[in-house]
């Protein structure tokens with residue numbers, strides 16, 4: 113008993129008190145595109161980007177593809193691309209995941225509809241379809257003692273029957289097509305889809321693979337996109353909070 | 361063996377043409393010789409035959425402590441049959457299944473020629489898996505998955521039970537197959553790192569390192585010793601973090617709640633340490649061919665040291681509680697046993713094999729560079745049960761933490777130069793192994809006449825250990841499956857690629 117108490121005591125307070133205002137030291141998060149002019153004709157960043165996330169003409173980075181690998185910033189001769197430890201990067205539309213010098217931050221519009229239904233309690237069913245266990249572990253982490261999202265009423269459930277939101281990770285493999293459909297069909301209305309990680313949002317590094325079938329997402333467009341490879345738990349938690357217009 | 365150069369014990373690299381193609385009969389004999397002389401099979405796989413469109417090369421890779429890697433090759437025309445090696449050497453079973461699925465060679469006499477991952481023409485045909493059937497009035501089947509209760513990867517498990525008791529478990533994987541090896545063939549050999557890091561995303565460092573050291577050996581680059589140390593730190597942080605994840609998972613599954621929360625939050629400390637150094641909690645973009653993207657700056661070194669010292673204090677408390685708790689012992693001891701002989705026969709590797717009394721660990725057997733000067737102690741347990749697998753993990757956490765602290769002792773910072781450009785020679789081959797937290801990670805690359813990727817093989821230890829899990833649950837009550845599964849902690853995506 114004493115030992116148990118000792119462990120409990122050593123544990124202290126572990127939760128991040130305010131997930132909207134944390135400071136993840138060292139985290140390579142939201143890329144910033146600076147105002148400096150690129151060198152004439154330079155395409156280096158786009159050439160090395162493994163996910164074709166950069167549009168050099170408009171100088172935009174698509175966070176739906178970006179894996180935050182920093183290859184681009186390493187070849188840039190003028191330091192146009194740098195990273196901040198900003199973790200709020202989720203978006204409610206695919207387009208607004210593109211960041212540029214002018215539009216530096218993806219936007220989430222509070223969904224009035226989802227807020228009125230799920231504002232106080234949201235049950236999530238996660239389906240990994242080709243994920244590498246990065247996104248899966250970070251999703252699981254939002255429920256651990258540090259991030260502890262159950263304080264906001266967010267919870268993962270075992271059965272699709274109990275779920276409101278379907279959280280998809282991985283690039284959507286052919287071999288998971290049927291199981292994914294079944295899980296979604298098994299969820300009662302009202303329901304919605306959340307795409308977590310570059311693979312789910314755009315195919316990421318696997319976008320050109322012959323082993324994917326992403327048609328599910330054409331039929332059921334996500335209401336929330338959470339970028340990263342894998343996304344930080346803070347990115348996920350804040351995405352959910354912001355979508356539902358919650359203060360945290 | 362003649363041909364490829366041994367650059368370190370864990371890498372073999374050089375001209376592909378230097379490896380001779382044996383006739384089947386000589387190959388077969390050489391395999392037997394290897395095994396008789398206490399070599400262990402590391403991998404067996406098919407690759408295309410250069411200069412012969414219709415040919416397929418069969419590769420077998422062996423190792424022995426302190427003597428590195430050896431490779432044997434033979435070739436067949438497409439569609440050929442060859443006598444299966446599995447009946448005599450059961451540890452070939454998953455490799456021959458894979459070869460059959462990938463290139464269509466037929467190992468005749470293989471007892472269990474089932475799909476490994478439903479790739480190629482099998483894609484999408486998940487419903488056609490030929491399950492083993494147990495007949496009888498008292499027999500019933502329980503199927504779970506592909507989607508499981510928690511936030512985990514998909515795979516299907518089918519139990520054939522007598523009452524509560526599992527007679528046989530069949531593990532049907534492939535749901536995570538995303539065509540990784542095919543995509544690798546479409547990219548530049550020197551730029552595969554981001555993809556390789558996602559082969560099994562919880563084993564980023566081990567896979568990245570296997571790839572990097574292979575290319576470096578081909579390019580005959582020698583790295584500054586600091587790079588090795590930083591890579592060692594990265595690898596051991598990954599090991600600690602994932603062992604903690606596993607211990608937290610087992611604890612939760614047996615309702616040992618202090619373990620669930622404490623191991624869980626200690627993992628956060630460790631992956632945040634990785635993030636502090638390289639920007640990512642999963643060590644992405646840390647290792648690259650030719651070096652590392654992130655050394656360890658002065659303020660970071662002292663933070664890492666402080667975190668790990670506090671970590672040592674905290675983990676000791678919870679480990680003591682875990683190891684002395686009746687609940688824990690009762691649930692884990694003698695549950696999910698894989699005896700040493702079975703582990704050896706089916707070719708289990710890594711942490712799970714060590715828990716079954718198998719002495720093998722590349723960090724110790726072959727002493728790759730950062731571990732050579734600062735050796736680790738081998739963590740082996742004999743009982744082969746869930747308890748043993750947890751004990752091995754506990755001991756490895758302690759050893760790795762101490763290893764990192766020793767490596768950082770008296771060091772004010774570790775600065776590493778930006779990696780040089782690595783040029784990959786044409787018509788060459790490397791074989792490379794790194795001991796990741798689950799076990800040996802094996803990579804193979806063959807380049808073509810323009811230095812392009814002709815074949816890339818990634819072998820996560822999970823490929824071999826899944827069958828160990830199936831063995832472990834035999835004769836267990838079905839309710840023991842979750843803890844057996846968690847104690848093995850295998851990768852679905854690493855198997856499915």
Ligand code: SF4
Nearest residue numbers: 161178179181182184
């Ligand atoms: S950080 Fe993002 S945009 Fe830059 S190269 Fe990597 S994937 Fe492309």
